[in-house]
Amino acid sequence: MSAPHERPTLAPSLYAYAKGLCDSDPDGPPPLGAHPLPGTARPRVRRRPHLRHREALAAVTGILLPFLDLPDPARAAVEAERALAATGVVREQAVFAAAAAVEPPDEPAARALVRSFARHLVRTGTTALGVSAGLGLLSRLAEPEDVPYLRLLGMLDGLVHPVDAALAPLDRPAAALVWLIHRTRSEELRGLVDALATGDRAAVPTLLLGLPTEARGMGPELARRVTEAADLASLLRAEPDRPELLGRAVHLLARMTSSRDYQAEILRYGEAVDLYETVAAHAHRLPRDVDHRARLLTLALDLHSGASHLLPWPPGRREAIHRTLLDTAAWHGEAPADPDGRRRADWIRRTARRLRAAPSEVPRFRIDVAVADPGDPDVVETRFLIDGRPLVPEAFGTGAGESPERLLDSGALRAAPEPSEVRLAEAYCTEGCCGALYVTVRREGGHVVWSDWRRPGGPAGLPDLPAYRFDAAAYDAEIARAENDHGWTWPARRTARLIAAGLRDRPESLTRWGLRQGWISTEFDAPDTTLVTFTGPGEEGERRQFLWRIPDDGTPPEEQAAAALRRLAEGDPRGYPELRG
Known part of the structure; x- marks a missing residue:
């Protein structure tokens, strides 16, 4: 162990700093947003070169590798931290990413040496860069004895992501609690976090x-973290x-x-299969109201063609649970009187x-259109199943399939001798992000061949995709079936599709006014309203966006669409929509 004077600075280690803060109020709740890092955690070094992300990764890797097999891990940690502080790397995320990418040795003694080096960085490091490097190495090498150190370091703002990566494989509830401490702002969640942090399980x-x-108020990642931190699967086993x-x-x-998040959170929840089993076994005990039925059907839909299909199911269990949830969710009798209940x-x-x-x-090949519960609105997506497995969550995972209007109504998936590139899915945030x-x-x-896959800007580490070959006659039949399948729609959405089809046939309704057709669909938060958008010059010549809302008035969609198309054709359509800059 290095002597104190051998450390790069006289500052205490970040672990000792975090421990001192927690020891000062051992029975109190965690701070809102965690404790700030001390000022010494990010020391200033003059005349550091600016490094791009790839350059930073290469620089950190080059620094760390020579220290991994030194016989004195404590001294190696001191020297490595000093070397990291002297580089042009200023972001702890780059240091963590580079260290996490280092392949641990297979030989037990060499592996133990690297683990010891990482532990010294984590437990005695005085800078965020040094501790992040240790956490990156421990993300592959951590053992149960590291959990107390990781949990304490997780109380420091700025270390939540590296701590989460190292802690989650060992103790998912603890990692989820660390994440919640950093992210919790609402009063309801704050009460749960305080109870979990102080060990008050009876209140959970x-x-x-x-x-x-x-x-x-409850996004996909937050839902997973709450479920993990509360150990909900165990609670249900104890009180079914x-x-x-x-x-x-x-x-x-x-x-x-x-799908409204950056990852398929259900695939990141380690006890998803167990919780699905428990829910299916006791679903008959739930009240038979529209809320519970709609959510059970949401689960059945995801088991059929969404990310839940890809969970590690024992043979036959996914199908059995899908049938149980589908039967339990069935709606018989009159719909509720209120508009939201009737819609659901x-x-x-x-x-x-x-x-x-x-x-x-x-x-071999199947196309499904998935419409989310109107009470929990989400995108309407086109799903592709190849040999029964959903393609997009397995091959991409950061967003939903494109809308049926983009892929089916446009004929984009039809196969011709001339190759055509088609975008099947976009990230939740946008392709550019x-x-x-x-x-x-x-x-x-x-045959019809799907090949030459591209995932520009997509997640790293996904396997290469093969070329898929389909019987041409069967493929054409499936495309025709999907294009002519309107069973997933509801009146306002059907009206939107008919208006879009009419404008494809008669584009002059807009082009003669210098206008360009935009998005035509239903409003996200008002699914019974058709939204027609187009862009072009306003009254003073500036480019504007026009939004025309058409509420569903109960008449057949064919009649509503025909009336809208007549109005567009009869005169300048810029006089009645809402204007946007």
Whole structure:
């Protein structure tokens, strides 16, 4: 062990700093947003060169590698931290990423030496760069004895992501709690976090039931972290007869299946299969209201063609649980009187009917359109199943499939001898941020081939995709079936599709005014309103966006669409929509 004077500075280690803060109030709740790093954690070094991300990764890797096999790990940690502080690397994330990418040696003695070096960085490091390097190495090498150190370091702002990566494989509830401490702002969540942090397990079930149920208050990652931190699967195993707790589990599972996040959170939840089993076994105990039925059907839909399909299911279990959830969610009788309840009941009937009509034998290629519960709005996406497995969550994972209007109504998936590139999915945030999934479709004799995959800006580490070959006749039949399948739509969406089709046939309704057709669909938060958008010059010549909202008035979609198309054709359409800059 190095003597204190051999450290790069006289500052205490970050671990000792965190321990001192926690020891000062051992029974109190964690601070809101965690403790700030000390000022000495990011020492200033003059005349450091500016390094791009790749240059930073290479620089950190070059610094760390010579220290991994030195016989004195304590001294090596001191020297490595000093060397890191002298580089042009200023972001701890780059240091962590480079260290996490270092392949640990297979030989036990060499592996133990690297682990000891990493532990010295974590436990005695005085800078965020040094500790982040140790956490990166420990993300592959940590053992149960490291958990107390990781949990304490997780109380420091700025270290949550590297601590989470190193801690989660060892203790998911502890890692989730660290994440929640950093991210929690709402009063309801704060009460749950305080109870978990102080060990008040008896209060956890009641606090879980008080959490918000709206989608905006409970995103997919937050749902997973809450479920993990509370160890909800264990709570349900201990108290399977509490329908209100079971209902909360259904809600959190359903939120984890949403595509409105940067990753498929249901695939990151290690006890998803176990929780699905528990929910299916006791779903009959839930109240038979529209909320519970809609969420059970959401789970059934995801098991059929979403990310939950890809969980490590024992043979036959996914299919059995899917049938149980589908049967339990079935809606019989009159729909609720309120508009939201009626809309959700209609969705339950429509979606359950489509799931039951799915082929019993797994086809080589299948297209499904997935519509989310109107009470928890999400995108309407086109899903692709190849040999029964959903393509987009397995091959991309950071967003949903494109809308059926983009892929099916446009004929983009039809195969011709001339190859055409098609975007199948876009990241939740946008392609420019986190990527997209592209494929080239072409016809080769009696086959249709999907090949030349591209994932520009997409997640790293995904396996290469093969070229898929489909029988051309079967492929053409499936494309035709999907293009002519309107069973997933509802009146306002059907109106939107008919208006878009009419404008494709008669584009002069807009072009003669210098206008360009934009997005035509239903409003995200108002699914019974058709939204027609177009862009072009305003009254003073500046470029504007025009938004025309058409509420569903109860008449058939064909009549509403025909009336809208007549109005567009009869005069300048810029006089009645809302204007945007």
